[in-house]
Amino acid sequence: MKTSDPPAGDETELLQVGVPGLDDVLGGGLTANRLYLLEGAPGTGKTTVAMQFLREGAARGESVLYVTLSENLIELEGVARSHGWTLDGIHVREMLPALDALEPDEQYTMFHPSEVELSETTLKILADVDVIKPTRVVFDSLSELRLLAASSLRYRRQILALKQFFAGRRCTVLLLDDMTATQHDLQVQSIAHAVIRLEQLNSDYGASRRRLIVSKYRGKSFRGGFHDYKITRGGLQVFPRLVAAEHVPPLTQTRIPSGLATMDELLGGGIEKGTSTLFLGAPGTGKSTLAVQFALSAAQRGERASLFIFDESISTLRTRCAGLGMELGPYLDDGTITVRQVDPAELSPGELVQEIREAVGQRQAKVIVIDSLNGYLNAMPDERFLIVQLHELLTFLGQAGVATLLIGAQHGLIGMQMQTPVDASYLADAVVLLRYFEAQGEVRQAISVLKKRGGAHERTIRDFSLGPDGIHVGEPLRNFRGILTGIPVPIDESEATVAGPRSS
Numbered sequence: 001m002k003t004s005d006p007p008a009g010d011e012t013e014l015l016q017v018g019v020p021g022l023d024d025v026l027g028g029g030l031t032a033n034r035l036y037l038l039e040g041a042p043g044t045g046k047t048t049v050a051m052q053f054l055r056e057g058a059a060r061g062e063s064v065l066y067v068t069l070s071e072n073l074i075e076l077e078g079v080a081r082s083h084g085w086t087l088d089g090i091h092v093r094e095m096l097p098a099l100d101a102l103e104p105d106e107q108y109t110m111f112h113p114s115e116v117e118l119s120e121t122t123l124k125i126l127a128d129v130d131v132i133k134p135t136r137v138v139f140d141s142l143s144e145l146r147l148l149a150a151s152s153l154r155y156r157r158q159i160l161a162l163k164q165f166f167a168g169r170r171c172t173v174l175l176l177d178d179m180t181a182t183q184h185d186l187q188v189q190s191i192a193h194a195v196i197r198l199e200q201l202n203s204d205y206g207a208s209r210r211r212l213i214v215s216k217y218r219g220k221s222f223r224g225g226f227h228d229y230k231i232t233r234g235g236l237q238v239f240p241r242l243v244a245a246e247h248v249p250p251l252t253q254t255r256i257p258s259g260l261a262t263m264d265e266l267l268g269g270g271i272e273k274g275t276s277t278l279f280l281g282a283p284g285t286g287k288s289t290l291a292v293q294f295a296l297s298a299a300q301r302g303e304r305a306s307l308f309i310f311d312e313s314i315s316t317l318r319t320r321c322a323g324l325g326m327e328l329g330p331y332l333d334d335g336t337i338t339v340r341q342v343d344p345a346e347l348s349p350g351e352l353v354q355e356i357r358e359a360v361g362q363r364q365a366k367v368i369v370i371d372s373l374n375g376y377l378n379a380m381p382d383e384r385f386l387i388v389q390l391h392e393l394l395t396f397l398g399q400a401g402v403a404t405l406l407i408g409a410q411h412g413l414i415g416m417q418m419q420t421p422v423d424a425s426y427l428a429d430a431v432v433l434l435r436y437f438e439a440q441g442e443v444r445q446a447i448s449v450l451k452k453r454g455g456a457h458e459r460t461i462r463d464f465s466l467g468p469d470g471i472h473v474g475e476p477l478r479n480f481r482g483i484l485t486g487i488p489v490p491i492d493e494s495e496a497t498v499a500g501p502r503s504s
Contacts, residue, residue: 015136015172018056019049021238021354022196025214025223030194033170035163037188039177040198044210045231046176047071047079049198050138051090052235053174057136058089065091065134067125069144083234093128095121095144121148122158126165135171142177142188156187163191193218198229206345212238228350239350242357244395253454256367256403259297262473263290266447266462271430272454273366276394276404278425281434283409285445286466288312290432291369291405292321292328293471298367298403299331305367306359307339308352310375311409314339325470338363344378352376353393360400368397372407373424391427398429429453434464437483446483447473 014029023029030036040046054064066087068076073092080087129137139145142159149155159175166173175188189195194217201209211226229238255270264270271277271294279287288311295305309317317339321328331337340355359365370376377386397404406428425431430452436443447464449457461483463474480488 016056017049018052019236019238021227021229021240022049022212022236024240025212025227025238026194026217027220027222030172031220032172033167034193035166035173035175035191037175037177037192037195038198039179039195041200042178042180044198044200045229045236046178046198047076047140048083048231048235050140050174050176051076051080051083051085051087054090054136054138055085062135063091063132064089064136064138065093065128065132066138066140067093067095067128068140069095069121070141091128091132091134093125095124121145122162129166129169129171133169137166137171137173138176139173140176142175143180152187156191159188159191189216192216194220199226209348211348211350228348230348230351237351239348239354241350242353242389242392242396244392244399255454256294257297258290258294259300260293260471260473262462263293263471266449266458266460266473267430267432268452268455268457271403271405273401273403274398275429275454276398276406276427277430277432278406278408278428279432279434280408280425281410282436285434285436286447286464286471287407287409287434288317288371289321289324289326289466289471290434291371291407292317292326294403294405295337295367295369296326296328296331299336302336303366304335304363305337305369306356306363306365307337307369307371308342308356309339309369309371310342310344310378311372314341323468324466325468335363338365342375344375349389353389356393357396360397360402365402367403367405369405370407372409374409387424387427390424394427425450430457433484435484435486437480437486437488439480439488446477 013032015032016023016029017026038046038049050066054066057064066076072094076092077087145158146155149158162173175192177188195215196212197215198212199210201211203209209228210230211228213226214222214224223240223243225241227238227241229236231237253272253274255272257264257270258267279290281287288309292307295307298305307317312320318328318332328337332339338359342352356368359368373390376390394404406424408424431450433448433450435446435448437446438444445464446461448459448461458476460476460478462476463472465472465474477483477488479490481491482488
């Protein structure tokens with residue numbers, strides 16, 4: 001666009017904000033030549049978004065204007081430097097009280113200060129607009145205009161007048177409101193074309209969580225609900241809420257083998273692409289190792305896999321797998337397998353979902369491991385929302401043809417009274433159960449498949465063990481009854497041969 005004359009674009013033109021995730025939430029950006037409200041408490045990132053909005057315009061050759069009524073130029077330059085930016089290409093106008101405003105001779109007597117100061121401020125702003133002819137304008141912040149107006153009626157009329165003034169000059173205006181008013185002001189919300197609210201939530205432990213919501217956008221489809229974001233060097237990063245229904249590509253279902261013949265027999269040939277499998281059991285039964293085996297088998301076939309681990313470090317994972325003869329090192333080094341160690345106190349659920357989406361979309365990962373659901377639960381502020389978000393995530397991964405492996409650690413060691421912090425068994429397409437049981441004076445392990453939507457599977461309970469040479473899935477344990485109770489009872493050969501393996 002030209003820098004001297006107003007653009008001649010049509011009314012449906014969309015302007016990108018300069019925050020990719022926010023543009024996605026807004027359905028592509030902001031409709032040009034409208035007035036918008038960006039509100040949030042101090043510290044939520046309004047100034048940063050405003051700078052990204054103006055920097056985007058300046059990069060496109062537009063004339064842009066930043067009107068500040070609260071911060072001076074030095075403070076704004078400091079904010080820009082903290083992100084590695086400069087204010088080059090952005091016109092900044094400071095509308096701050098003059099230094100002599102505190103002098104007794106400068107105090108108004110016949111007129112209320114608001115009657116004089118608001119008019120002077122408005123005239124200065126309008127004069128700058130006529131000279132600069134900007135296509136994007138930011139007002140920071142409305143709290144100063146609200147105080148200058150003194151009354152809600154005058155304040156509303158002033159905002160309406162500004163809206164009409166800029167609309168006639170084909171200019172897109174972003175108003176910042178720090179929400180410091182005693183009562184939440186709905187005046188500007190009713191006038192603005194769209195309203196974006198930034199929030200900061202402080203938990204009892206861990207980093208603050210930030211989220212945004214678009215509460216209004218006239219005549220435009222947008223992604224509703226809350227969306228996580230974070231402020232990093234370089235600006236805001238917004239993680240749009242995942243809507244699985246938006247990602248429905250055609251899918252041909254094929255099986256993924258584990259690389260273990262007996263395990264594949266138990267699963268009826270392996271697990272299917274586009275399905276989710278839950279490995280359930282007590283700590284130490286081998287759930288994580290079994291999931292890594294599927295990722296390793298995929299890497300050996302030339303497919304990519306991504307692991308998101310909550311409960312152990314990457315170095316511990318490598319050491320443990322090396323002790324079992326499972327060499328992850330070469331595949332980690334060449335990027336065929338990636339491991340992301342997740343700190344639930346620092347990573348918001350939206351950011352985690354975004355990283356999983358990037359692993360699938362950018363890296364073309366065919367196997368995703370989430371270890372564990374217990375850690376995933378701790379990353380959520382409320383368990384009620386975990387199941388809903390997990391359902392969307394699994395649906396998205398299924399539609400993308402990804403085999404998703406979930407780890408669920410149960411409370412307790414043996415017996416039928418095992419408890420699971422979050423029940424995701426009904427969401428998973430397959431459930432693999434690992435159990436401890438006592439036999440002949442030692443603790444042994446067993447594995448079985450409880451359900452599998454993708455096809456037939458064995459109903460047997462097989463012996464399971466881990467050793468220096470890897471994972472061993474043994475023969476069906478037909479000489480015992482009551483293995484799932486943890487204390488099985490031996491049975492004689494005649495009873496053991498009554499029933500053979502069955503398929504679902």
